[in-house]
Amino acid sequence: MDWPYWGDVMSDSGPPPRLSPRDFSVQPAALSPAYRSSRLRAPERKLVALPGQLGDLTGPAFGHDLPGAADHDLIHNFAAAGASALGPRIIVHGTLRDESGRPVPDALIEVWQANAGGRYRHKNDAYLAPLDPNFGGCGRVITGADGSYSFLTVVPGPYPWPNGGNDWRPAHIHFSVFGTAFAQRLITQMYFEGDPHIALCPIVNAIPDKGAIDRLTARLDMGRTVPMDMRAYRFDIVLRGPDATMFENGTGG
Amino acid sequence: MSDRLIESASQTAGPYVHIGCLPSWAGIDGIYPEDLGATIAGPGARGERITLKGRIFDGAGEPLRDSMVELWQADAAGLYQSPGEYRGAADPDFRGWGRAATDADTGLYRFDTILPGAVRSGGVTHAPHVALWIVARGINLGLHTRAYFAGLPENAADPVLTLPELAGRVDTLLAVRDGGTWTFDIHLQGGRETVFFDV
Known part of the structure; x- marks a missing residue:
């Protein structure tokens, strides 16, 4: 099968390149007590290092x-014929790259979100805000040859959640992202520039690094706005990439 | 070379992960024809059919009922159905990737697949195993683990199961057989905490 993505870092007959070790300083801690759900769900023991395994360097x-x-x-x-979802209409777009800066083409991105009132179409969500009969809340795209993606949606509403008594999630869109390696698998959330709830959110603040939080915050992009129709937000995503300092192949498995 | 970028931070999949990843399971019909990851092994896939199931327990011993598990494995010959597979062509009727919710009542996840073959690569042989990736509310960064199959002779020489730092914890990576069904329970905390990997 053709394999353009790894390009010059992979020979035709060799295993995929190893990935750079994960930089945990820009990732949320497993246990972040202010996010109560993590208390009983965060592993207590250290992760066991298992780099360079073929099964983790391949993926669907x-x-x-x-x-x-x-x-x-x-x-x-999800809308009835001729209808559309309620809420401020937006384009969300950006580029999927890996840490080496290469675009990641042909990658599946799945998104889900609450409606404009902050209500999810899910049986476990009983928030007061009503469902929008014309909004399902999920979508998916495959990145282009240049790693670009875009989708259309409405700005999701902020909503309260049972955590500390009066916690509100900032408006956010969930992203599930595939690279080419199972070890690149990522689920994250996109926030909106200027939302004061970002700084208050225990889930966001599980991330110890301000720059990392900033990179999850989409920017208004007037250049992609469609006049008299919809605004645009830009959100670039970075997956783990090949280790630039390491050219030996995987150890196998 | 372009400047090095930094990996995007992970955030929890949250309690409503099904909306985006398993919408039909969540009762959202009419957007996608079916949920992704339901078929790991097509009808013509070679190998021994098995079911892999289990529960994911939190630190209080309660099974997670709102999580999602993804599976990635080699085919019966030990080949991955992936562009990155360089050793040969995998079984065309075998996908090797699956996705399941833990049941909202019982907490059970379930995969219908085939017993993978041993993976030989780079001069090393890995015993048959499946990789699992767990995301959920309360899990800030997806958890990678492996399910091996208790009793297979290849386990004795597996380079992971024999890691010195896994001494005393190997059984947390072993699925247990009952006929064609293998049970692999996962413990997020406590004395039986499953080994999770930094892959």
Whole structure:
């Protein structure tokens, strides 16, 4: 099978390159007591280092024929004919790269979110804000040859959640991202520039690094705004990448 | 060379991960034809059919009922269905990737698959195993572990199961057989905490 992504760092017949060791200083701690759910769900023992395994350097691929025609359009993909979701209409777009700066093409990105009132279409969400009959809350795209992606949605509402008594999530969109290696697998959340709830959120603050939080904060992008139609937000995503300092191949397995 | 970038920070998948990853399971129909990851091994896939199931327990011994597990494994010949597979072509009817929610009542996850083959690469042979990745509310960074199959002779020489730092913890990585069903329970905390890997 053709394998353009790793390009010059991989020979045709060799194993995929090892990834750089994960930099845990820019990742949330497993246990962050202010986020109560982590208290009983955070492993207590150290992770066991297991780098360079073939099974973790490979991963599933998804073709460009996977997403249906409306999968990228959350404004319409659950709406009745002629209807659309309530809320401020936006384009969310950006580029998926790895740590080496290379775009990651052909990668599956799945997104989900609350509606404009802050309510999820989920049986476990009983928030007072009503469901929007024309909003399902999920979408998916495959990145282009240049790693770019975009989808259409409405700005999700902030909502209260049972954690510390009066905690509110900043408006956010959940992202599930595949690279080419199972070890690159990432789930994260995109926040919106200027939201005062970001700084107050125990889930956000599980991340110890301010720069890392800032990089999860999408910026208003007037250049991609569609006049008289929708605003645009830019959100770039970075996955782990090949180790620039290490050219020996994986140890196997 | 371009400047080095920094990996995006992970955030919890939250309690509503199903909306984005398993929408049909969540009752959201009509957007996608089906949930991804339901079929790991197609009808023509070679190998011994098995079911892998289990529960994920928190530190209070309660099973997680809102989590999602992804599986990644080699085919019966030990080959991965991936562009990165360089040793040969995997079974065309075998996908090797699956995704499941833990049941909202019982907490059980379940994968119908085939017993993977041993993976020989780089001069090392890994005993048959599946990689699992666990995300949920309260888990800030997805957890990687491996399920091996108790009783397989290859386990004795597996380079992971024989790691000195796993002494006393190896049984947390072993699925236990009952007929065609293998049970692999995962413990997030406590004396039986499962070994999780920094892959």
